Amino acid sequence: MTYTQFVEKEAARIGLDSIAERIEKNKGRSALLYCHDDPDGIASGIILKRLLKKKKVGVILMIPTNMELPKKRLVDDLRKNPVDMVFVLDKATMGYYDDYADIHNGIIVIDHHPLLGEPLKRITVSNPVLDEYRRCSASFVLHILASKCGEAHEAEDIASLVGLMGDWAIEPATDDISDYVEPFYESVKGRYGWLLEKIKSRPTMFDVKQRKKTTLLSQMTEIIFALGGGGFQYFYNDRDETLREITDGSFALRNLEAYLEKPSKFESENDFLEHLPEKERAKKMFAYYKEDWECTASKMRDAKLVKTSDNTDIFVFAGENVKLMPMVGSVELYTLPAKSEDSLFIMISDKGTKGFHFSFRSKKGLIHCGNFAHNLAVSFQERYGLDNAAGGGHPCAAECRLIKNFPADEIMNEFEKKLAEI
Numbered sequence: 001m002t003y004t005q006f007v008e009k010e011a012a013r014i015g016l017d018s019i020a021e022r023i024e025k026n027k028g029r030s031a032l033l034y035c036h037d038d039p040d041g042i043a044s045g046i047i048l049k050r051l052l053k054k055k056k057v058g059v060i061l062m063i064p065t066n067m068e069l070p071k072k073r074l075v076d077d078l079r080k081n082p083v084d085m086v087f088v089l090d091k092a093t094m095g096y097y098d099d100y101a102d103i104h105n106g107i108i109v110i111d112h113h114p115l116l117g118e119p120l121k122r123i124t125v126s127n128p129v130l131d132e133y134r135r136c137s138a139s140f141v142l143h144i145l146a147s148k149c150g151e152a153h154e155a156e157d158i159a160s161l162v163g164l165m166g167d168w169a170i171e172p173a174t175d176d177i178s179d180y181v182e183p184f185y186e187s188v189k190g191r192y193g194w195l196l197e198k199i200k201s202r203p204t205m206f207d208v209k210q211r212k213k214t215t216l217l218s219q220m221t222e223i224i225f226a227l228g229g230g231g232f233q234y235f236y237n238d239r240d241e242t243l244r245e246i247t248d249g250s251f252a253l254r255n256l257e258a259y260l261e262k263p264s265k266f267e268s269e270n271d272f273l274e275h276l277p278e279k280e281r282a283k284k285m286f287a288y289y290k291e292d293w294e295c296t297a298s299k300m301r302d303a304k305l306v307k308t309s310d311n312t313d314i315f316v317f318a319g320e321n322v323k324l325m326p327m328v329g330s331v332e333l334y335t336l337p338a339k340s341e342d343s344l345f346i347m348i349s350d351k352g353t354k355g356f357h358f359s360f361r362s363k364k365g366l367i368h369c370g371n372f373a374h375n376l377a378v379s380f381q382e383r384y385g386l387d388n389a390a391g392g393g394h395p396c397a398a399e400c401r402l403i404k405n406f407p408a409d410e411i412m413n414e415f416e417k418k419l420a421e422i
């Protein structure tokens with residue numbers, strides 16, 4: 001199937017046809033865009049903003065620091081910015097979003113996360129994974145939309161590749177490409193060979209299964225990740241006066257957006273940084289990011305093997321205010337001295353007054369990370385209240401967080417109890 005055929009079929013199947021029509025009908029009107037603050041969310045925001053501008057729709061773009069869109073935030077923003085359409089990009093597909101139809105009648109969710117809660121009936125949703133799971137990205141769904149509107153060009157292609165890379169749907173360094181995005185990837189790979197070819201250079205956070213080769217796409221995406229806080233709001237505003245105002249993903253978004261205005265070939269990650277309009281601050285942030293990465297990685301090498309169960313070696317690492325924790329852990333997981341078929345890496349960060357964070361990463365998921373994180377969160381909820389803990393995830397990756405400062409020994413005891421149950 002060619003990508004053009006794919007666009008025709010998928011745009012009809014996932015409701016992008018009618019979203020394209022609605023955009024046409026809103027010419028001269030305005031839209032509010034919310035996007036997730038990770039590389040895919042940032043790429044998604046850029047693709048839709050470009051499309052709406054071409055269609056003469058006014059755009060207000062916002063990057064909240066929470067994954068799901070809270071009701072109060074929507075109400076407050078709409079009071080200040082009355083608009084005709086509201087787009088929620090890459091910010092999960094939550095059953096409770098249906099109630100937001102009472103707040104505004106033009107809400108459109110474009111996403112690629114599995115539905116949580118009841119199917120939405122009153123809100124327009126375009127999400128290719130509602131019937132079955134497909135590895136893709138929100139930026140890819142937006143590329144289909146832009147293609148359907150005849151407005152997918154170089155900027156849209158590259159933005160979409162960044163989002164796919166950022167969400168692990170493509171890994172050109174190992175030729176691992178999701179089946180679902182294959183028609184798109186095949187159609188662009190010749191044009192962007194310089195971005196996708198394997199190179200011997202600094203491996204990135206995305207090169208977890210091997211560290212010998214990478215791609216410029218991978219390096220570029222990691223830079224966007226570092227500049228945007230990576231969806232975990234890791235910023236460097238406390239370290240340098242010139243970075244003080246950078247507290248959300250908007251810095252990364254406007255720099256990537258400016259680069260994509262006229263995307264030219266770059267030859268290395270430093271060269272990419274040189275292409276950004278705010279390159280001096282971007283270079284500083286990326287240097288801090290690499291420094292933090294190395295610091296956390298070296299600490300994690302002291303992780304202890306605490307138990308072997310279900311053919312899985314379980315390693316635990318605990319520290320205070322651990323930077324870039326789950327990302328570094330995803331790479332370090334593969335370097336742990338494991339002897340069993342699978343390994344599970346549990347990372348714990350005591351964040352002082354900001355609470356506690358547990359991350360779980362497993363190679364094969366023989367012990368289900370999501371279940372562990374969820375059970376741990378439930379035990380914290382019973383002890384500290386429903387609103388103070390949350391946790392869950394997938395078989396191979398999960399998080400559990402406590403948002404308030406409770407006694408560390410109590411928390412660790414509870415964790416040890418859950419670990420003993422495995």
Ligand SMILES: [Mn+2]
Pocket residue numbers: 040041090112137138167
């Ligand atoms: Mn995404």
